[in-house]
Amino acid sequence: MTRKFLQTTHLTRRGLLGSGVAATLLGAAGLSLRARAAEPLKVAAIYTVPVEQQWVSRIHVAAAAAMARGDITYSFSENTANTDYPRVMREYAESGIDLMIGEVFAVEQEAREVAADYPNVAFLMGSSFMHDPALPNFAVFDNYIQDASYLTGIIAGAMSKSGNIGMVGGFPIPEVNRLMHAFMAGAREMNPDIRFQVSFIGSWFDPPKAKETAFAMIDNGADMLYAERFGVSDAAKERGVLAIGNVIDTHDDYPETVVTSALWHFEPTLDAAIAKVRAGSFTADNYGIYSFMKHGGCSIVPLRNFEDDVPEAAKKLVAEREAAIKAGTFVVEINDSEPKSTA
Incomplete structure (x- = not known):
C-alpha cells in the first residue's frame, strides 16, 4: 500500500502518521548528490509493518513536522514484504525522489545493491550494521535510546x-x-x-x-x-x-x-538529514547518535498518575x-x- 502526502494535504490521523517517514532520510553517504534549492525535498519511505507500529510511528511524527513547515513532500509504502522490498525501492528511486528511508534489517544486502544503482538518491535506512564509505549514498540509523x-x-x-x-x-x-x-x-x-x-x-x-x-x-x-x-x-x-x-x-x-x-524523538535525526541533503553534503554515516539524550533524541515520559507512587x-x-x-x-x-x- 502506497500513500502520498503533499504540503497542502489535510492531516487525518493516518495522514499525520504517514507524513513523518519521509524526513528520516538523513544520513546516507557522500555521493554525487547535488545541492537542493529551497523547494521541498521529495521523500519516500518503505516499511515492512503498519505505520502504527511503535518504531515506525516515531519517524512519521518527525516527518509530519517537516512537511508542515514545508521542507518535504512524502510518499510511503507500508506492510511491504521483505521479498518485495528491493522492487519497491527501485520503483521509488525511478520516480525522482531525493531521499529514501526504511528499515532493512532483514534485507540489508539487497538494499545496498539497489542504492549502488542510484547514486543520485540519498538512502537513510534503519540497520543493525555500520555505514560503508564505499557506498557513499547509503547511511544508517537506529533508535539508540x-x-x-x-x-x-x-x-x-x-x-x-x-x-x-x-x-x-x-x-x-x-x-x-x-x-x-x-x-x-x-x-x-x-x-x-x-x-x-x-x-x-x-x-x-x-x-x-x-x-x-x-x-x-x-x-x-x-x-x-x-x-x-x-x-x-x-x-x-x-x-x-x-x-x-x-x-x-x-x-x-x-x-x-x-x-x-x-x-x-526522531526529529534531530530528520533535521540533520534534511540540512545535509539540501546542502549536497549527505554522506555515508551513522545517524544513530542523534537518538542519544544529549542530542534530544530521547526522553523519559512524565510520571503523571504515578508521581506520588514512585x-x-x-x-x-x-x-x-x-x-x-x-x-x-x-x-x-x-x-x-x-x-x-x-x-
Missing part, C-alpha cells in the same frame, strides 16, 4: 515489589538488546538482586502473542513488565500489574498501568542521572548482546 531506557529501569526497579520483572521483545537484534540491557542496569540501581524473565516473540507486530507471553511471566511471579512490543501492556492491565513503555507514550491508553516510557529515592536518582547524561558526565553502556533471563 538506551539513555531513556536506563532511567525507566530505575523507576521499574523501585516499583517492583516481587523483584521479578518480565521483558517481552520482538527479536534479539542490537536495536532491542541495547534497550533491554540499559533498562536492566537501571533496575539494578534500585535492587541489585532483581530478577528478569526475558522472551522474544519473533515478530515486530503480533500483539496477541506478546500478550500471551506476558501472561506467562505474570504467572511466574512478575509484577512489572517491560513492554517492548504491543500487547504487553494489555496483559499488565488485565492482570493488575504495572508496565514500562518503549519508544512511544501509551499513557492515554493505560493511565493506571504504564508508569512511564522511554520516548524516541519512591523519592528513585525520582531523585533519575533526575541526577538525567542531568549527568545530558552533561556527558555519565554514559549508559551500549550492550548489543542478547539479554538472558535471570529468574
Whole structure:
C-alpha cells in the first residue's frame, strides 16, 4: 500500500502518521548528490509493518513536522514484504525522489545493491550494521535510546515489589538488546538482586502473542513488565500489574498501568538529514547518535498518575542521572548482546 502526502494535504490521523517517514532520510553517504534549492525535498519511505507500529510511528511524527513547515513532500509504502522490498525501492528511486528511508534489517544486502544503482538518491535506512564509505549514498540509523531506557529501569526497579520483572521483545537484534540491557542496569540501581524473565516473540507486530507471553511471566511471579512490543501492556492491565513503555507514550491508553516510557524523538535525526541533503553534503554515516539524550533524541515520559507512587529515592536518582547524561558526565553502556533471563 502506497500513500502520498503533499504540503497542502489535510492531516487525518493516518495522514499525520504517514507524513513523518519521509524526513528520516538523513544520513546516507557522500555521493554525487547535488545541492537542493529551497523547494521541498521529495521523500519516500518503505516499511515492512503498519505505520502504527511503535518504531515506525516515531519517524512519521518527525516527518509530519517537516512537511508542515514545508521542507518535504512524502510518499510511503507500508506492510511491504521483505521479498518485495528491493522492487519497491527501485520503483521509488525511478520516480525522482531525493531521499529514501526504511528499515532493512532483514534485507540489508539487497538494499545496498539497489542504492549502488542510484547514486543520485540519498538512502537513510534503519540497520543493525555500520555505514560503508564505499557506498557513499547509503547511511544508517537506529533508535539508540538506551539513555531513556536506563532511567525507566530505575523507576521499574523501585516499583517492583516481587523483584521479578518480565521483558517481552520482538527479536534479539542490537536495536532491542541495547534497550533491554540499559533498562536492566537501571533496575539494578534500585535492587541489585532483581530478577528478569526475558522472551522474544519473533515478530515486530503480533500483539496477541506478546500478550500471551506476558501472561506467562505474570504467572511466574512478575509484577512489572517491560513492554517492548504491543500487547504487553494489555496483559499488565488485565492482570493488575504495572508496565514500562518503549519508544512511544501509551499513557492515554493505560493511565493506571504504564508508569512511564522511554520516548524516541526522531526529529534531530530528520533535521540533520534534511540540512545535509539540501546542502549536497549527505554522506555515508551513522545517524544513530542523534537518538542519544544529549542530542534530544530521547526522553523519559512524565510520571503523571504515578508521581506520588514512585519512591523519592528513585525520582531523585533519575533526575541526577538525567542531568549527568545530558552533561556527558555519565554514559549508559551500549550492550548489543542478547539479554538472558535471570529468574
